[in-house]
Amino acid sequence: MLNNDVLRSIRFMLDLSDARMAELVQSTGHAVSLDDMAAFLKKVDEPGFAECDDLTLAHFLDALIILRRGRDDSRPAPPIELPMHNNLVLKKLRTAFELKDDDICAMLAAAGFSVSKSELSALFRRKDHRHFRPCGDQFLRHFLKGLTQRIRKT
Numbered sequence: 001m002l003n004n005d006v007l008r009s010i011r012f013m014l015d016l017s018d019a020r021m022a023e024l025v026q027s028t029g030h031a032v033s034l035d036d037m038a039a040f041l042k043k044v045d046e047p048g049f050a051e052c053d054d055l056t057l058a059h060f061l062d063a064l065i066i067l068r069r070g071r072d073d074s075r076p077a078p079p080i081e082l083p084m085h086n087n088l089v090l091k092k093l094r095t096a097f098e099l100k101d102d103d104i105c106a107m108l109a110a111a112g113f114s115v116s117k118s119e120l121s122a123l124f125r126r127k128d129h130r131h132f133r134p135c136g137d138q139f140l141r142h143f144l145k146g147l148t149q150r151i152r153k154t
Helices: 003-014 018-027 034-040 054-069 086-096 101-110 117-123 137-153
Strands: none
Touching (some): 003 034, 003 054
């Protein structure tokens, strides 16, 4: 899944402006201009589209965690993990929105995608774990759709 798609989904979900999204990324110490953010949020076929790099997405997701849960000054900020992949995006969104396995299963069921707890736990394991499963684009799309339905209802 394109990093741009993740950014657009979260922007719609939380009803954020381009300027606010750029501010969030900048709050983590990564330099991104308003023009760059606007280009990241355009669709692939629109003029001025620019592909969002992994570093910018990682900083945005870390800023989202801080926005939703607050900054923990007792611990240093975790290092940025690169390259970004769907499993990592899923982990960061689960952390930001404080979701439990039951919450995720219910959200996915509401979005028309069923998954068991054991299948779900395999997505959150380390890559070198023998039960690790890569998160597919379709799964992440359904997760974002279910999360959007949950957030925009409240």
